[in-house]
Amino acid sequence: MTVDIITKDQNSLWWKGATIYQIYPRSYCDANQDGMGDLAGITSKLGYIASLGVDAIWISPFFTSPMKDFGYDISNYRDVDPTFGSLDDFRALLNTAHALNLKVIIDQVYSHTSDQHAWFTESRQDRTNPKADWYVWADPKADGTPPNNWLSLFGGKAWSWDSRREQYYLHNFLDSQPDLNFHNPQVREAQLENARFWLDMGVDGFRLDVVNFYYHSKGLEDNPATPTDEPKTLAVSSDNPYCLQRHRYDISQPENLEFLRDLRNVLNDYPNTTTVGEISADDPLVIMSQYTSGNDKLHMAYTFDLLKEHCSADYIRGVISTIEERIGDGWPCWAISNHDVMRYTTRWGNNEGLHFSRVAVAMLMSLRGSVCLYQGDELGLPEADVPYDDIQDPYGLPFWPKYKGRDGCRTPMVWSDSENGGFSEVKPWLPVDKRHLALSVDQQENQLESTLNSIRQLIAWRKGQPALINGEIEILSDEGEMLLWTRTCAEQKLLVALNMTGDTLRSPLTVGIKSLLTGHGFHGSIEDETIVLGPYEALFAEISD
Missing domain, CATH: 3.20.20.80 (Glycosidases)
Structure with a gap:
């Protein structure tokens, strides 16, 4: 069981x-x-x-x-x-x-x-139909302008006028994408x-x-x-x-x-x-x-x-x-x-x-x-x-x-x-x-x-590294261009070192290393207690207890 x-x-x-x-x-x-x-x-x-x-x-x-x-x-x-x-x-x-x-x-x-969805086609007909409240409709201000200052992510106001209902409808994106009323x-x-x-x-x-x-x-x-x-x-x-x-x-x-x-x-x-x-x-x-x-x-x-x-x-x-x-x-x-x-x-x-x-x-x-x-x-x-x-x-x-x-x-x-x-x-x-x-x-x-x-x-x-699948993460250094962190779970403790620059980077090794991992295609190294990464290189190593 x-x-x-x-x-x-x-x-x-x-x-x-x-x-x-x-x-x-x-x-x-x-x-x-x-x-x-x-x-x-x-x-x-x-x-x-x-x-x-x-x-x-x-x-x-x-x-x-x-x-x-x-x-x-x-x-x-x-x-x-x-x-x-x-x-x-x-x-x-x-x-x-x-x-x-x-x-x-x-x-x-x-x-x-879409404004071509059957829901919106019905909703915009009048203010009393069964889907009248399925979208976000609002009356204009006294001067005829939209009800507030909300903007569309795609540019301009987030409100468009509909002459049938004589109301504005909300659209966070295109005016052909009316927002549904989740209330x-x-x-x-x-x-x-x-x-x-x-x-x-x-x-x-x-x-x-x-x-x-x-x-x-x-x-x-x-x-x-x-x-x-x-x-x-x-x-x-x-x-x-x-x-x-x-x-x-x-x-x-x-x-x-x-x-x-x-x-x-x-x-x-x-x-x-x-x-x-x-x-x-x-x-x-x-x-x-x-x-x-x-x-x-x-x-x-x-x-x-x-x-x-x-x-x-x-x-x-x-x-x-x-x-x-x-x-x-x-x-x-x-x-x-x-x-x-x-x-x-x-x-x-x-x-x-x-x-x-x-x-x-x-x-x-x-x-x-x-x-x-x-x-x-x-x-x-x-x-x-x-x-x-x-x-x-x-x-x-x-x-x-x-x-x-x-x-x-x-x-x-x-x-x-x-x-x-x-x-x-x-x-x-x-x-x-x-x-x-x-x-x-x-x-x-x-x-x-x-x-x-x-x-x-x-x-x-x-797929073969359980620490990378579900392990915790802890950043080891908060400065420099080298990215250094550990990933840790019950089955495995890993050191991760990454160089996303075009320069060779070096950083002191601050954890004990059991072994360097291979099979990932990178060629970082440890020299005299220093992590050395060439341009765009990485290193993965198992940490000793």
Whole structure:
């Protein structure tokens, strides 16, 4: 009986310390040759994904949508957009992934819908229909202006006028993405039912888009200005006026916690499932702690703290220290790239290539928490250069040229060095950056020390290090460019040393060493009680008791 309990518990915690591979379906593989990726294309590449050694895939939205925000504007939560295929295509993907021992996590966008969703079509008709209170509606001020100063993350006011109801509706993003009113219990239950639909189909969990955006303050109070002596937060681009407010009333409301408990109760009915929430807030690490602690809300969450432009050792240490001070029994999930930010090789590594890519991923995989790798991270792809005439992202156009939007990280995955990178036989929806072709999967597969094979090696090696999967973390040095910490669990005690610079670094050895670990592909050394790391090198060692 004891063995059965342990096995069940371990399986239910598969997500803890897991490596999750994010797929942006529009750009992964085009099976039907229409220039856009699809679910059948993903299914055809699941063998490759399994060969990376990852534990799960996370698929960005593939639901019915007018695609004004490329799937994050959903018009039907329970169907597949024809761009990506059908529900049968998704079932085939799910079955194939599970046969390859890959878990499947799908995006859920609960805070808002498309303005073409049937709920909003009904809600906007008048103020008395059954769904009149399903969205956030408000009367204008006496002078006809919006009810408060809230801003849209995508630029401009967060309120749009609707002449039928003679009211404004709230949209934290595009005006075609109206916000749902989570103060209405019917809205909450509808979204829980949507979760059950996909769990019944067999998905292994959800990535929850903007998980702290579900509720707004009923009082509709004005947000305060960001103090001039405090850093701007939240928006990807500091030129976005969204940064000029502290978002005290429009997001991160206390009622959110109760909905997350309700959602967790739903998942508890489906063993071995998980949630990972995306948090964008003025103080995201505090929200991460609140949302993942207590084992009754999110299983894990990630923030944009390692998705910013900074890469100094001081900054990374500061992020780790802050989350460790605040998260308690919660669990973080870390990423250095995703579909919303410039690729890490450009943002942090100035396109240094293999050596930086490898050590950056080693840093990610050495943190306490789970790991998300974005498609192309394993190839070390730089941010693509997308000409203005080819820009598709509605977030990029208003802030061009200082901020060029998210298209540069969303260009097609490169499978070969042929035209269009083997993604499609026809012109893709975004152009393939010619620099990517030499970094394609086919080009890297047979190079023993390619970025692809180096990261494969890292993922496989990490699986055998229990301290890196679920151990505690302690920073050893709070100064200098070398990153030094320990990871400790009952089975293993590890020293981790990382050099993310192009210079040779040295640091005194302050712990006893039992043995240097090999098999990870790095060549750091210890000389005369000193850790020596060449450019973009690392060292892993077992610590003596």
